[in-house]
Amino acid sequence: MHFLILGATGRVGSRVLEQALADNHKATVLVRDPHKVKIRSEQLTLLQGDACDPDNIRRSLDGVDIVISCLGTDGGTVLTEVTPLLIRAMESHGVSRIVTVGTAGILQSKEHPGLLRYETPETRRSSTRAAEEHRKAWELLQASGLAWTIVCPTYLPDGEALGIYRVARDFLPDDGKSISVGDTAAFTYLTACADEHIGHRVGLAY
Structure with missing residues (x-):
């Protein structure tokens, strides 16, 4: 398979890239600073550019067969800028599968039915800005018709990666407190390879 990996210089994205190349898949990464990509391979296409630029996204x-996006919010509106550009470019290239890494804040709350976790009264307001950005990206993917999964x-x-963790569709596993970067990357990669959890947010925790 040939993956486009966005956010490949981040904590999760860099590990996803390593796993894809270790399994002898092809990978394209779009990064602002190519020097931050430490791995080199004949299977790797390294493109310099900005994911918020529609021409960069298209090229x-x-x-590509599958998109894996590990982009964060950067404290701004990166996700809501990139997601519509990415959806349009995927449609024009005939690419339907996308797996993104979100946040547990956009999962459903078990204690407060009808609310997302970040909307509940006990959530710190300081943590809601990023969750709101992730929610907008999720809503755009929901409306897109693409085969999407959001790892949360x-x-x-x-x-x-320990390889021992719990998953739950649209909710966080009961009493889930943490999940390592390694296991998050491994689950994200395996989910993309296996076409699992299409059309769902997936809560991930030990």
Whole structure:
């Protein structure tokens, strides 16, 4: 398979890239600073550019089968700028599968039916800005007709993949407190490869 990996210099994205190349898949990455990509491979196409530029997004999709986006919010509106550009470019290239990494804040609340976790009374207001950005991106994907999955990890400390974790569609697993960067990357990659959880947010925790 040929993956486009966005956010490939981040904590999760860099590990997803490593796994894809280790399995001998092709990968294209679009990054502002190519020097931040530490891995090199004949299977890797390294493009310099900005994901918020429609021309850059279009050229990055050439020959791609699956998109994995590990882009964060950057404290601004990156997700809501990139997502519509990406949807249009995927449609024009005939690419239907996309897996993104979101936040547990956009999962459904079990204690407050009808609310998302970030909307509940106990949520700190300081944490809702990023969740609102992720929610807008989710709503755009919902309306797109693409085969989307959003991986929604809870607290995300650095750490290697243990391979033992719990998942729940649209909710966070009961009493889930954390999930390592390594396991989040591994789950994201495996979900893309297996076409699992299409049309769902997936809560991820130990």
